[in-house]
Amino acid sequence: xxxxxxxxxxxxxxxxxxxTTLASxxxxxxxxxxxxxxxxxxxxxxxxxxxxxxxxLSQVHQTLGIDAVKQAIDSGxxxxxxxxxxxxxxxxxxxxxxxxxxxxxxxxxxxEQFIAGNLAGIPLILxxxxxxxxxxxxxxxxxxxxxxxxxxxxxxxxxxxxxxHTLTVGRGIDDLYxxxxxxxxxxxxxxxxxxxxxxxxxxxxxxxxxRINRMSQTADKIIKTGSLEERLEIDSxxxxxxxxxxxxxxxxxxIESSVNNIKTVTDSIAHDLRTPLxxxxxxxxxxxxxxxxxETTHEADNLLNMFNSLLRISGLETTNKKEGFCETDVRAIVxxxxxxxxxxxxxxxxxxxxxxxxxxxxxxPNLLFQAVANVLDNxxxxxxxxxxxxxxxxxxxxxxxxxxxxxGMGVGEHELESLERRxxxxxxxxxxxxxxxGLSLVSAIVKLHDGKVWFxxxxxxxxxxxxxxxxxxx
Numbered sequence: 001x002x003x004x005x006x007x008x009x010x011x012x013x014x015x016x017x018x019x020t021t022l023a024s025x026x027x028x029x030x031x032x033x034x035x036x037x038x039x040x041x042x043x044x045x046x047x048x049x050x051x052x053x054x055x056x057l058s059q060v061h062q063t064l065g066i067d068a069v070k071q072a073i074d075s076g077x078x079x080x081x082x083x084x085x086x087x088x089x090x091x092x093x094x095x096x097x098x099x100x101x102x103x104x105x106x107x108x109x110x111x112e113q114f115i116a117g118n119l120a121g122i123p124l125i126l127x128x129x130x131x132x133x134x135x136x137x138x139x140x141x142x143x144x145x146x147x148x149x150x151x152x153x154x155x156x157x158x159x160x161x162x163x164x165h166t167l168t169v170g171r172g173i174d175d176l177y178x179x180x181x182x183x184x185x186x187x188x189x190x191x192x193x194x195x196x197x198x199x200x201x202x203x204x205x206x207x208x209x210x211r212i213n214r215m216s217q218t219a220d221k222i223i224k225t226g227s228l229e230e231r232l233e234i235d236s237x238x239x240x241x242x243x244x245x246x247x248x249x250x251x252x253x254x255i256e257s258s259v260n261n262i263k264t265v266t267d268s269i270a271h272d273l274r275t276p277l278x279x280x281x282x283x284x285x286x287x288x289x290x291x292x293x294x295e296t297t298h299e300a301d302n303l304l305n306m307f308n309s310l311l312r313i314s315g316l317e318t319t320n321k322k323e324g325f326c327e328t329d330v331r332a333i334v335x336x337x338x339x340x341x342x343x344x345x346x347x348x349x350x351x352x353x354x355x356x357x358x359x360x361x362x363x364x365p366n367l368l369f370q371a372v373a374n375v376l377d378n379x380x381x382x383x384x385x386x387x388x389x390x391x392x393x394x395x396x397x398x399x400x401x402x403x404x405x406x407x408g409m410g411v412g413e414h415e416l417e418s419l420e421r422r423x424x425x426x427x428x429x430x431x432x433x434x435x436x437x438g439l440s441l442v443s444a445i446v447k448l449h450d451g452k453v454w455f456x457x458x459x460x461x462x463x464x465x466x467x468x469x470x471x472x473x474x
Contacts, residue, residue, distance in 0.1 A: 228256035383408035405459035
């Protein structure tokens with residue numbers, strides 16, 4: 001089981017995707033703003049405003065004459081900072097006046113003589129620059145009141161004749177170009193920052209998902225294999241997930257130590273009691289009463305078998321010895337098991353059938369025989385007379401599969417996951433003989449072969465029954 005099988009389903013990815021989307025939208029808006037500021041829209045609007053002023057004053061000149069034009073200019077209707085009759089500004093603020101003059105100016109002159117306007121003299125044009133959509137010029141203007149001369153590197157200037165007079169209307173656009181430069185620089189900075197944020201948020205989302213998946217895979221492997229030796233890989237120490245992995249590994253250390261202690265105690269008890277039980281059995285053989293002797297020795301044999309099974313399971317789970325492994329004909333082993341149990345099946349009129357494909361694998365033949373025999377013995381033990389048991393051996397591209405299916409009493413679906421536990425017995429089998437260690441031994445043998453035991457409820461579709469599947473990787 002992988003906790004986050006698809007990145008798009010994880011909360012980390014969705015947060016990262018949301019941040020990336022918001023950053024992308026912001027980048028689009030900033031690029032739009034940058035293109036807007038770089039498209040000379042403001043300059044075009046300023047040019048249109050200049051043309052509108054000239055058109056209006058030309059109309060005034062045609063209708064009312066040059067005096068009306070002079071009066072309109074002096075009233076400040078077209079120059080933003082009105083000029084009083086005595087030539088002083090209305091607010092007497094030289095700084096504000098200079099700023100306004102830089103933004104927009106209008107001058108009426110005749111024969112190179114200043115007549116009216118919001119400057120102290122006629123603008124001096126130093127150089128003209130022809131553009132695709134408008135013309136600019138480098139000019140020198142004289143500010144009113146202070147008389148200071150100011151050079152405008154970029155200005156929109158248009159001159160028209162009103163009879164014997166010349167009307168000069170213009171606007172300094174240095175501030176517009178500065179705004180364009182600032183807008184472009186700021187836009188690029190924000191675009192870079194947002195791009196870094198998008199990449200970083202996505203990278204963090206992928207990193208978190210990968211780490212969580214690795215933790216989930218390790219935990220899942222521990223659950224499936226029962227091996228507490230697995231640990232989470234820690235490749236950094238700066239993030240919270242690494243701290244969580246460290247705590248998780250310490251928890252696994254504690255659990256492994258506790259489980260090993262329990263197993264050690266159990267194995268020690270089994271080992272220490274086996275010898276006294278063997279002596280006890282020998283003593284019981286001396287009982288004169290034949291019936292009592294058989295009953296007591298039978299119980300002693302059951303106890304010895306149980307302790308031997310415990311020691312056998314413990315040895316398989318802890319030592320992981322594979323000295324007996326060799327290339328094994330699995331079909332021959334399964335055939336031998338089926339032949340061994342055929343007489344028992346015939347006595348109870350149980351139909352024991354088999355469908356075995358040729359299969360070879362590296363295995364311990366004795367252990368494999370014991371595993372198949374234990375499963376088949378259970379299937380016959382819990383099957384009613386006249387029922388059916390089916391043994392199959394097949395192969396897929398990735399696994400060799402041994403399945404033993406019966407139509408016996410079976411177990412509840414909720415009990416399937418507990419069948420591999422030591423001493424576990426399903427409710428329906430508590431009255432029959434057994435110690436609950438058979439399937440635990442089978443599970444230990446299959447795990448030694450890097451396989452997996454699966455349980456199927458009602459495999460033959462008879463209303464009840466149990467299917468045991470031994471799966472081995474190829």
